[in-house]
Amino acid sequence: MNKIPSALNLGLRRGRLEIIQFSRQRESVVFTLLFPVILLAIFGSVFKNTIAPGVTFSQYFVAGMIASGLVNTGFQALAINIPMERDVGGLKRLRGTPMPASSYFIGKAILVAVSMIIQIILLFGFGLIFFGVHVPTQPSKWFTFTWLVLLGSACATSLGIAFSIIPKSGRGASAVVSPIVIVLQFFSGVFFIFTQLPKWMQQFAAIFPLKWLTQGMRSVFLPDSFASQEVAKSWENGRTFIILMLWLVIGVFFSVRKFKWDRD
Amino acid sequence: MNVIEVKGLKKNYGQVHAVRGVDLAIAQGEIFALLGPNGAGKTTTVEILEGFRNRDAGEVSVLGFDPQARGRAAREWRNRIGIVLQSVADAGDLSVVETIKHFSGYYSHPRNVDEVIASVGLEEKADALIRTLSGGQRRRLDVALGIIGSPELLFLDEPTTGFDPEARRAFWALIQNLRGTGTTIVLTTHYLDEAEALADRVAVINNGEIVEISTPADLGGRATSQAIVSWRQGDLIKTESTDNPTEVVARLHSQFGGEIPELTVTRPSLEDIYLTMIGGIHE
Numbered sequence: 001m002n003k004i005p006s007a008l009n010l011g012l013r014r015g016r017l018e019i020i021q022f023s024r025q026r027e028s029v030v031f032t033l034l035f036p037v038i039l040l041a042i043f044g045s046v047f048k049n050t051i052a053p054g055v056t057f058s059q060y061f062v063a064g065m066i067a068s069g070l071v072n073t074g075f076q077a078l079a080i081n082i083p084m085e086r087d088v089g090g091l092k093r094l095r096g097t098p099m100p101a102s103s104y105f106i107g108k109a110i111l112v113a114v115s116m117i118i119q120i121i122l123l124f125g126f127g128l129i130f131f132g133v134h135v136p137t138q139p140s141k142w143f144t145f146t147w148l149v150l151l152g153s154a155c156a157t158s159l160g161i162a163f164s165i166i167p168k169s170g171r172g173a174s175a176v177v178s179p180i181v182i183v184l185q186f187f188s189g190v191f192f193i194f195t196q197l198p199k200w201m202q203q204f205a206a207i208f209p210l211k212w213l214t215q216g217m218r219s220v221f222l223p224d225s226f227a228s229q230e231v232a233k234s235w236e237n238g239r240t241f242i243i244l245m246l247w248l249v250i251g252v253f254f255s256v257r258k259f260k261w262d263r264d
Numbered sequence: 265m266n267v268i269e270v271k272g273l274k275k276n277y278g279q280v281h282a283v284r285g286v287d288l289a290i291a292q293g294e295i296f297a298l299l300g301p302n303g304a305g306k307t308t309t310v311e312i313l314e315g316f317r318n319r320d321a322g323e324v325s326v327l328g329f330d331p332q333a334r335g336r337a338a339r340e341w342r343n344r345i346g347i348v349l350q351s352v353a354d355a356g357d358l359s360v361v362e363t364i365k366h367f368s369g370y371y372s373h374p375r376n377v378d379e380v381i382a383s384v385g386l387e388e389k390a391d392a393l394i395r396t397l398s399g400g401q402r403r404r405l406d407v408a409l410g411i412i413g414s415p416e417l418l419f420l421d422e423p424t425t426g427f428d429p430e431a432r433r434a435f436w437a438l439i440q441n442l443r444g445t446g447t448t449i450v451l452t453t454h455y456l457d458e459a460e461a462l463a464d465r466v467a468v469i470n471n472g473e474i475v476e477i478s479t480p481a482d483l484g485g486r487a488t489s490q491a492i493v494s495w496r497q498g499d500l501i502k503t504e505s506t507d508n509p510t511e512v513v514a515r516l517h518s519q520f521g522g523e524i525p526e527l528t529v530t531r532p533s534l535e536d537i538y539l540t541m542i543g544g545i546h547e
Binding site: 002003004005010013017020021024025085088089090092093095096097098099100262 | 314316339340342343345347349350351352353354355357358362366367369370371372373393409413
């Protein structure tokens with residue numbers, strides 16, 4: 001007697017399917033993948049100043065763009081698209097098959113990871129060519145970068161899936177989710193230099209993962225001398241790791257326990 | 265052997281008693297139709313059998329399994345059933361064959377993808393994106409996804425809504441073929457002709473209770489019910505209910521000395537019986 005395929009096997013198949021589906025939605029491909037590049041082009045052209053010796057605003061901004069790319073493709077896209085899939089009955093149909101929830105989640109995580117890799121390559125390429133952005137050379141920085149992207153993707157994916165419980169309808173989802181993301185981006189030092197924001201804004205942002213991801217990315221893209229200009233006078237990468245892990249646990253808990261397959 | 269056994273099933277939504285004590289036993293290989301008006305408890309009952317909803321009271325066994333259970337055993341159970349829900353209207357960025365092939369990967373013993381596509385009559389649309397399909401073609405895809413796992417038990421929820429008459433006939437033939445392979449089928453439908461054409465037995469459900477379970481021919485005492493003879497007498501249409509319509513017609517024939525004006529002899533249709541059953545309870 002044949003066995004039912006494993007959850008991991010089905011998760012990989014789901015990932016493949018999600019990528020095929022995504023690649024056929026031309027508008028969302030362009031919007032999701034090129035949006036960070038467009039923002040870099042705008043901000044890089046407007047703010048040509050240096051904010052510290054050897055640190056251009058573009059350099060500061062690339063760190064923020066990669067961090068908020070994780071939030072856009074992980075959290076925002078999933079928190080909007082999953083309620084839409086639920087609205088049309090697609091999730092309920094999946095629930096009626098032997099495919100386990102974990103495979104569905106793995107598929108989403110794969111989609112987020114792949115679109116993140118493409119975004120990062122585009123941002124690096126574009127930043128290097130047009131805005132003189134430096135890509136780090138030390139292995140230690142690449143190590144930090146790798147765990148930040150992996151943990152950040154996982155965190156954003158799990159929180160996006162968890163948050164998909166909240167919007168009542170697919171149509172309303174973007175109205176609920178987008179403002180949260182935009183406010184967090186402003187508060188977390190993506191568009192502005194974090195230390196120049198009001199104290200209360202900094203403290204509010206410090207509850208959420210985006211601030212920590214952005215700060216972690218600065219530790220990768222800015223010279224270590226800049227660490228003294230951070231709020232804590234250091235990069236705090238250990239603390240970033242702990243806070244992202246905490247949010248990941250919260251995201252996974254609600255995704256597994258509370259995921260909604262059906263409209264009502 | 266019974267594939268489905270339900271005893272004293274109850275489900276409330278707040279103050280609303282959607283299902284109040286339903287008993288069912290559905291045998292292996294049977295096509296069983298659930299009829300009932302909207303809000304009768306039909307969908308709730310089926311969704312409890314499908315494991316989509318939890319019950320408030322009663323016992324339910326589907327293929328020897330409690331649909332409310334979760335975990336590994338639930339996957340094994342889902343591997344043996346097929347569910348065709350009311351239509352799924354996703355973005356449709358995949359082709360028919362891609363979608364069916366993907367779903368076939370969920371099961372331990374999937375049917376052959378091309379055979380399934382042929383059996384629902386979508387060969388010509390196999391490579392078309394789902395978004396380009398008509399409503400009826402999408403519905404046939406839904407059915408294909410329901411049967412791809414070679415289920416022992418298939419749930420069909422209003423399967424032919426939006427079909428033209430020809431597509432409906434073709435669909436009925438498909439379902440009868442499935443019965444030939446021993447698949448048990450639970451069908452909910454609004455169409456009485458569909459229940460009559462397909463079902464071995466019919467349950468009429470109203471106000472959360474089963475009103476009657478029988479074969480379509482016997483429902484509401486239809487087989488033994490009186491015939492109605494009607495004819496024109498002067499300016500009036502006269503009717504007479506009788507167990508012996510032939511005698512009545514013979515009597516009228518001699519009375520009129522030949523042709524009886526506007527003669528009809530009818531027995532109640534399944535629809536008449538059904539409407540009386542659900543109407544009678546509303547009063």
